[in-house]
Amino acid sequence: MTTQISTGGHFEIGGDLRVARMGFGAMRLPMSRLDGPANDRDTGLKILRRAVELGVDHIDTAAFYYAQDGPAANEMIRAALAPYPDGLVIATKVGPYRGPGEPHPSGTIPASGLRAEVERNLRELGRDHLDLVYLRPGGMETPADESIGERFAVLAALREEGVIRHLGLSHVSAAQLAEAREIAPVAAIQNRFDVTRPQDVELLAVCEREVIAYAPYFPLGGFGIPDDERANAIAARHGATVPQVLLAGLLALSPVMLAIPGTGSPDHLEENLAAADVALTPDDLAELRG
Numbered sequence: 662m663t664t665q666i667s668t669g670g671h672f673e674i675g676g677d678l679r680v681a682r683m684g685f686g687a688m689r690l691p692m693s694r695l696d697g698p699a700n701d702r703d704t705g706l707k708i709l710r711r712a713v714e715l716g717v718d719h720i721d722t723a724a725f726y727y728a729q730d731g732p733a734a735n736e737m738i739r740a741a742l743a744p745y746p747d748g749l750v751i752a753t754k755v756g757p758y759r760g761p762g763e764p765h766p767s768g769t770i771p772a773s774g775l776r777a778e779v780e781r782n783l784r785e786l787g788r789d790h791l792d793l794v795y796l797r798p799g800g801m802e803t804p805a806d807e808s809i810g811e812r813f814a815v816l817a818a819l820r821e822e823g824v825i826r827h828l829g830l831s832h833v834s835a836a837q838l839a840e841a842r843e844i845a846p847v848a849a850i851q852n853r854f855d856v857t858r859p860q861d862v863e864l865l866a867v868c869e870r871e872v873i874a875y876a877p878y879f880p881l882g883g884f885g886i887p888d889d890e891r892a893n894a895i896a897a898r899h900g901a902t903v904p905q906v907l908l909a910g911l912l913a914l915s916p917v918m919l920a921i922p923g924t925g926s927p928d929h930l931e932e933n934l935a936a937a938d939v940a941l942t943p944d945d946l947a948e949l950r951g
């Protein structure tokens with residue numbers, strides 16, 4: 662049975678890509694834990710189809726999301742969803758280098774290699790253009806004061822050519838956002854953020870002022886659901902789960918906030934998407950923020 666859920670309202674990425682604020686992150690499809698075993702590919706395909714059936718129209722991926730000897734996120738997205746439904750926005754990111762046999766990205770692709778990485782995403786996803794491409798300038802870490810201009814300019818040129826519709830930045834500082842915006846418009850930010858901790862205050866203020874989407878990674882903590890007293894209490898009051906409270910809190914925090922929780926579990930998918938229906942009060946949100 663298809664039951665359309667509430668998707669927390671909508672946001673127009675870059676002013677023209679309309680998406681439900683509750684989306685889906687594909688990193689956990691190949692592997693649920695960063696160091697874990699490969700997930701089952703068929704289960705992943707079912708999760709993707711179910712997500713779209715329930716109203717998800719914004720999926721975040723990357724070519725370096727794959728399990729060793731296991732499935733890859735881009736291939737699964739194409740196998741499950743192509744030919745793609747109208748209006749499905751697929752966001753990907755380039756920048757990190759993951760070498761053969763490496764469990765995670767360990768380095769950075771230089772400016773000269775970014776075009777090939779964009780072409781790899783086009784090929785793997787089976788698209789003739791990409792809706793949203795984030796530059797994630799570093800491998801695992803990016804010094805906050807490092808210049809990203811040379812690499813961002815490569816993506817800006819691809820935007821001019823029509824290969825990329827909108828550009829984003831991931832794991833960047835407010836100064837790096839300002840540097841990039843001198844080169845081309847930035848439509849979305851993807852930094853690490855969960856609603857229980859004050860992070861990115863300055864950068865989020867810029868996103869709100871300039872109407873730039875903020876689609877954070879690790880919205881559920883990244884390494885297991887946090888045992889947070891405040892989130893536990895709010896969840897009990899609302900008859901909700903802690904992941905639902907964390908996601909509802911994220912969406913309530915700012916109109917530019919987009920949720921892209923990842924999971925390799927069909928049950929967690931249903932639970933997470935239903936978070937858009939958890940109506941937190943301003944007091945709940947203040948309590949959650951501490």
Ligand SMILES: NC(=O)c1ccc[n+]([C@@H]2O[C@H](COP(=O)([O-])OP(=O)(O)OC[C@H]3O[C@@H](n4cnc5c(N)ncnc54)[C@H](OP(=O)(O)O)[C@@H]3O)[C@@H](O)[C@H]2O)c1
Nearest residue numbers: 686687688693721878879880881882883904923924925929
């Ligand atoms: N730009 C970047 O640098 C970067 C970095 C990391 C991720 N990302 C993107 O951001 C997305 C979101 O981040 P994330 O997926 O890493 O988020 P997260 O906050 O770490 O949540 C995912 C983890 O929580 C578990 N989980 C999910 N829903 C759950 C639930 N309802 N109950 C219990 N456990 C649950 C998942 O395992 P199960 O599979 O068991 O549910 C997984 O281990 C990613 O999918 C990816 O697209 C970007």
